[in-house]
Amino acid sequence: MQDKYTISLPVFDNCLSSTGLRKVQFDSAIEEKQALETFARYFKNEMHYDFVQYEASAHKDSCIGYLFTESAMDMCLDHHTEMPTRCIGGCLFSKIDDTWVLCWIWLHPYLRNTGVLSNSWQQMCSEFGNFAIEGPISLSMKSFLDKRETDHPLVKISFG
Numbered sequence: 001m002q003d004k005y006t007i008s009l010p011v012f013d014n015c016l017s018s019t020g021l022r023k024v025q026f027d028s029a030i031e032e033k034q035a036l037e038t039f040a041r042y043f044k045n046e047m048h049y050d051f052v053q054y055e056a057s058a059h060k061d062s063c064i065g066y067l068f069t070e071s072a073m074d075m076c077l078d079h080h081t082e083m084p085t086r087c088i089g090g091c092l093f094s095k096i097d098d099t100w101v102l103c104w105i106w107l108h109p110y111l112r113n114t115g116v117l118s119n120s121w122q123q124m125c126s127e128f129g130n131f132a133i134e135g136p137i138s139l140s141m142k143s144f145l146d147k148r149e150t151d152h153p154l155v156k157i158s159f160g
């Protein structure tokens with residue numbers, strides 16, 4: 001049994017991305033979707049939400065997730081033909097009506113404020129344009145957005 005204070009980061013035996021960002025779509029491998037679900041669960045626990053905002057078995061066509069990755073040099077063994085990948089966080093975009101919405105984002109606490117999100121932000125902005133951001137947002141995310149003087153609208157999605 002894993003206690004609620006333990007963070008276990010998924011590791012893949014192959015290289016998922018050379019850019020630090022792996023797109024997870026409807027047709028992605030179930031293992032990648034399960035890694036994304038792991039981060040959705042960490043997000044739920046940290047933000048004290050009542051439910052998980054993403055489940056691997058229910059990935060919709062209207063959702064695109066990202067795994068934040070890094071090389072797992074400490075996991076590289078003689079039999080590996082490429083560098084293993086450690087997933088260090090994830091996020092999910094969902095298309096609601098005609099607008100892409102950033103629903104949640106979670107990064108390992110030790111890797112926050114280290115440039116991981118900053119390095120990927122432009123790629124996400126290029127892909128989704130002026131996407132909305134689902135609130136409420138954490139103080140860290142507010143600070144991140146304030147530094148970029150972003151005009152992404154904040155929305156509150158109601159489930160009911």
